[in-house]
Amino acid sequence: xxxxxxxxxxxxxxxxxxxxxxxxxxxxxxxxxxxxxxxxxxxxxxxxxxxxxxxxxxxxxxxxxxxxxxxxxxxxxxxxxxxxxxxxxxxxxxxxxxxxxxxxxxxxxxxxxxxxxxxxxxxxxxxxxxxxxxxxxxxxxxxxxxxxxxxxxxxxxxxxxxxxxxxxxxxxxxxxxxxxxxxxxxxxxxxxxxxxxxxxxxxxxxxxxxxxxxxxxxxxxxxxxxxxxxxxxxx
Amino acid sequence: xxxxxxxxxxxxxxxxxxxxxxxxxxxxxxxxxxxxxxxxxxxxxxxxxxxxxxxxxxxxxxxxxxxxxxxxxxxxxxxxxxxxxxxxxxxxxxxxxxxxxxxxxxxxxxxxxxxxxxxxxxxxxxxxxxxxxxxxxxxxxxxxxxxxxxxxxxxxxxxxxxxxxxxxxxxxxxxxxxxxxxxxxxxxxxxxxxxxxxxxxxxxxxxxxxxxxxxxxxxxxxxxxxxxxxxxxxx
DNA sequence: CTCGCGAATATGTCTATACATATTGAACCG
DNA sequence: CGGTTCAATATGTATAGACATATTCGCGAG
Numbered sequence: 001x002x003x004x005x006x007x008x009x010x011x012x013x014x015x016x017x018x019x020x021x022x023x024x025x026x027x028x029x030x031x032x033x034x035x036x037x038x039x040x041x042x043x044x045x046x047x048x049x050x051x052x053x054x055x056x057x058x059x060x061x062x063x064x065x066x067x068x069x070x071x072x073x074x075x076x077x078x079x080x081x082x083x084x085x086x087x088x089x090x091x092x093x094x095x096x097x098x099x100x101x102x103x104x105x106x107x108x109x110x111x112x113x114x115x116x117x118x119x120x121x122x123x124x125x126x127x128x129x130x131x132x133x134x135x136x137x138x139x140x141x142x143x144x145x146x147x148x149x150x151x152x153x154x155x156x157x158x159x160x161x162x163x164x165x166x167x168x169x170x171x172x173x174x175x176x177x178x179x180x181x182x183x184x185x186x187x188x189x190x191x192x193x194x195x196x197x198x199x200x201x202x203x204x205x206x207x208x209x210x211x212x213x214x215x216x217x218x219x220x221x222x223x224x225x226x227x228x229x230x231x232x233x234x235x
Numbered sequence: 236x237x238x239x240x241x242x243x244x245x246x247x248x249x250x251x252x253x254x255x256x257x258x259x260x261x262x263x264x265x266x267x268x269x270x271x272x273x274x275x276x277x278x279x280x281x282x283x284x285x286x287x288x289x290x291x292x293x294x295x296x297x298x299x300x301x302x303x304x305x306x307x308x309x310x311x312x313x314x315x316x317x318x319x320x321x322x323x324x325x326x327x328x329x330x331x332x333x334x335x336x337x338x339x340x341x342x343x344x345x346x347x348x349x350x351x352x353x354x355x356x357x358x359x360x361x362x363x364x365x366x367x368x369x370x371x372x373x374x375x376x377x378x379x380x381x382x383x384x385x386x387x388x389x390x391x392x393x394x395x396x397x398x399x400x401x402x403x404x405x406x407x408x409x410x411x412x413x414x415x416x417x418x419x420x421x422x423x424x425x426x427x428x429x430x431x432x433x434x435x436x437x438x439x440x441x442x443x444x445x446x447x448x449x450x451x452x453x454x455x456x457x458x459x460x461x462x463x464x465x466x467x468x469x470x
Numbered sequence: 471c472t473c474g475c476g477a478a479t480a481t482g483t484c485t486a487t488a489c490a491t492a493t494t495g496a497a498c499c500g
Numbered sequence: 501c502g503g504t505t506c507a508a509t510a511t512g513t514a515t516a517g518a519c520a521t522a523t524t525c526g527c528g529a530g
Contacts, residue, residue, distance in 0.1 A: 004513060017407070020444020024405045030480060041515045046481080054289065062481045063523035070405060078313035166305070172253040176311055180415035180435040180457025198433040198457070200415040209254045222415025222433070229313055229411040239483060265510060276485045281511080297511045298493035 005040055009048035017057055017068050024070035028058060078229040080176055080202065083129050083137060083218070084163060092132035096160035099190075100126040103145070103152065113142065116205075116212045120146030125161055128190060129218075135191045137225075141216040148213060162216070169213055171206040178202055180222065191221055198222035240275055244283035252292055252303050259305035263293060313462060315411055315437065318364045318372055318453070319398065327367035331395040334425075335361040338380070338387065348377065351440075351447040355381030360396055363425060364453075370426045372460075376451040383448060397451070404448055406441040413437055415457065426456055433457035 003011075016022045029037065034045045049066055052058045060066045087094040102124050106117035113122065123143040129136045141161050143151045148169050156164060183197045191199075200220040206213045238246075251257045264272065269280045284301055287293045295301045322329040337359050341352035348357065358378040364371045376396050378386045383404050391399060418432045426434075435455040441448045 006513075020407050023444075024407070032480080043516085044514060046483095047513090049481090051289070054286070060481060061523075062521065063479055063525095065480065071407070071409065078311055080311060167259075170252070170255050170259060172255070174311065175463065176313075178313075178413060178435070178462040179460065180433040180455075182417075182431070182433040182457070196417070196431050196433075198415040198417040198431075200413070200435075220415075222417070225414065227413040229315070229413070241483075267510080276487095278486085279484060281513095282483090284511090295511065296493075297491065298509055300510065 005038065006044045006047040006051075009034065009038055009045060010051055013048070013052060014057060022068050024068050026068045028066040028068070030065055078227060080204070080227070082162065082166070084160060087129070087131040087136065090131075095130040096157075097128045097130060098125070098157040099128060100124075101156060112215070116142055116144050116215055118144060118146035118211070120144060120149075123151050125156055127156070127160065129160070136220070138187060138190055138219045139216060141214060143214045144212055147208060147211050161214075165214060169208060171213065172209055173207040174204060175206075176202060176204045178227065181219070183219075187219060191219070193221055200225055200227070202227075240273065241279050241282040241286075244269065244273055244280060245286055248283070248287060249292060257303050259303050261303045263301040263303065265300055313411075315439070315462070317397070319395065322364070322366040322371065325366070330365040331392075332363045332365060333360065333392040334363060335359075336391060347450075351377055351379050351450055353379060353381035353446065355379060355384075358386050360391055362391070362395065364395075371455070373422060373425055373454045374451060376449060378449045379447055382443060382446050396449075400449060404443060406443050406448055408442040408445075409439060410441075411437060411439045413462065416454070418454075422454060426454070428456055435460055435462070437462075 013022075013028065022028065028034075028049075031042050031045045031049065034049075035042050038045065049058065049060065053060050053066070056069060058066045059069045084094050084096075103121050104124060105121050106113035108114060116122065123141075123145060125139075125141045125143070127139050127141075129139060139162075143161065143165070145152055148165070150168060151164075154161075154164055154168075159167075179201050181199050181201050183191065183193050183195060183199050185195050187199070188195045188197060191197075193199075200222050201217060202220070203215070203217045205215045248257075248263065257263070263269075263284075266277050266280045266284065269284075270277050273280065284293065284295065288295050288301070291304055293301050294304045319329050319331075338356050339359060340356050341348040343349060351357065358380060360374075360376045360378070362374050362376075364374060374397075378396065378400070380387055383400070385403060386399075389396075389399055389403075394402075414436050416434050416436050418426065418428050418430060418434050420430050422434070423430045423432060426432075428434075435457050436452060437455070438450070438452045440450045
C-alpha cells in the first residue's frame with residue numbers, strides 16, 4: 001500500500017476541501033510551506049497542487065497563492081452512460097432488439113438529415129434496449145455513410161449500433177440534449193407504457209474531425225430512469 | 236502566444252487521438268522517443284503524458300507503453316441553468332411568485348426529510364418562475380434550518396430562494412438528478428398544461444461540509460425546455 | 471494624497487539525474 | 501517441451517536547482 005507522496009498530499013488536501021474544513025475562498029499553504037510540512041521537494045508539492053487545480057478543486061494565482069474554488073452550480077459533469085454497461089452493471093441481462101434497418105438518402109426536406117448525410121446515404125436504425133426481459137429504452141439512430149462507410153456492412157442485430165460505433169469510430173465532438181416528451185402510440189406500445197406517459201429523451205449528435213457521424217435519440221420511461229450529475233465526494 | 240512545451244505536446248497528441256489518426260489501442264511513442272522528437276527532457280514529456288492519462292485519453296502500462304484508451308462512458312459538462320439568468324438572457328422579463336412558505340418539522344415518515352432537517356425544522360417553499368408572463372418552472376424546495384438558521388427570517392418573495400441561498404450559503408457538494416414525470420392535476424394547473432403532460436424534473440441536493448443544506452425539485456414543461464451538454468473543442 | 475515603480479513572493483516551466491517498479495520476452499535449465 | 505530466472509524496457513516517483521512570469525505591496529516622488 002505504498003501511496004506515492006504527491007498523491008498523499010493531494011488526497012489530504014482534497015479531504016480538507018471536501019469536508020468543508022477549508023471552505024471556498026480559503027487560502028491553502030504555499031508550496032514552500034507544504035514542502036516544509038511534508039519534508040519533500042517543491043516539484044512533488046507542485047505535482048499535487050497542479051492536479052488539484054486541473055481537477056477544479058483549487059484555483060492558483062501567481063504571487064497570490066492557491067485558493068479553494070467556489071463550485072459553480074451551472075456546470076456539473078454528467079455521465080451519459082453506455083446503456084449496455086449500465087444494465088449489466090446492475091446485474092440484469094441485456095439484449096438489443098433491432099426493429100428496423102434501412103439504407104436511404106437523406107430526406108431533402110430535412111435540413112438536419114441532409115447535413116448529417118453529406119454526399120452519401122444514411123443508415124437508419126430503430127432498436128429496443130431490453131433489460132431483464134423488459135423494455136428499457138427505444139433508440140432511433142441515423143449514421144452517415146459518408147463518414148462511416150463500413151456501417152453499410154455492419155450487422156447491428158449482433159452488436160448494438162452504439163457499441164459498434166464506439167469500436168469503429170472515435171468521436172471528437174458531441175452534443176447531448178435532454179428533454180421530456182409524452183409517448184406517442186407506437187412508442188408507448190414498444191415500451192409497454194400508456195399513451196402520453198412521460199419519457200426522458202436524450203438526443204446526441206457526434207462529429208469526427210468536424211464531420212457529422214451519427215445522431216441518436218433515446219427514449220427512456222421517465223420514472224424508471226434518472227440521469228445523475230454530481231459534484232462532491234462521490235468517488 | 237507562448238504555449239508551454241508540455242502543453243503543446245499534450246495538445247498535439249490529443250489532436251492525433253481525437254482526429255482518429257491514432258485509433259483506440261494505438262501505441263503512442265515511448266517517452267524517450269518523444270523526448271528526442273521534441274528535444275526536451277523526459278520530465279516534460281512525462282508531464283504531458285500523465286495529464287493525458289489523467290484525462291482518460293490514454294492508458295499507460297509499465298514496460299508495455301502508452302495506448303490510446305477506448306472511450307467508455309460519455310462524460311460531458313452539463314449546464315444546469317440558473318433560471319433567472321437563463322430567462323433574462325433571452326430578453327424576457329423574469330418574476331418569481333412565492334406560492335407557499337411554511338416552517339415545520341420533518342415528516343418522521345419521510346427518511347429523506349428527516350435526514351435533511353437534522354436536529355432542526357425545515358423551511359418548505361413552493362414558487363413559480365415566470366418568464367414573460369407565462370409560467371416557466373415550478374419549484375418545490377426544502378431548506379434545513381439546522382444548516383441555515385438565517386433562512387427563518389429571509390423574505391423569499393423579494394429574493395428567490397435559489398439566489399438567496401447562493402448568496403448566503405456556499406456549498407461544497409451537490410447532486411443533480413434528471414428525470415421525466417407526468418404532470419399531476421395541481422402542477423398542471425399552475426403550469427397551464429394538461430394533466431399528464433410530460434415534465435422535465437431536475438432535483439438537486441446540496442451539502443455543506445457533509446451537512447445537508449437544501450433540496451429542490453424544479454419542473455419544466457418538457458417540450459419547451461432542453462438541457463444541453465457539449466463535449467468538444469468548444470472551450 | 472495619489473500615482474508609478476521596484477521589490478518581494480508564489481506559481482509556472484524546464485532540466486538533468488537517480489532510483490523504483492511492473493512487465494515482457496528471451497535465454498536457460500530441468 | 502515447459503517452467504523459471506533474468507535482463508531489458510517503459511513508466512513512476514522524487515530531488516535540487518534554475519529561470520520565467522504574474523501579481524501584490526509598499527515606498528518614494530510628484
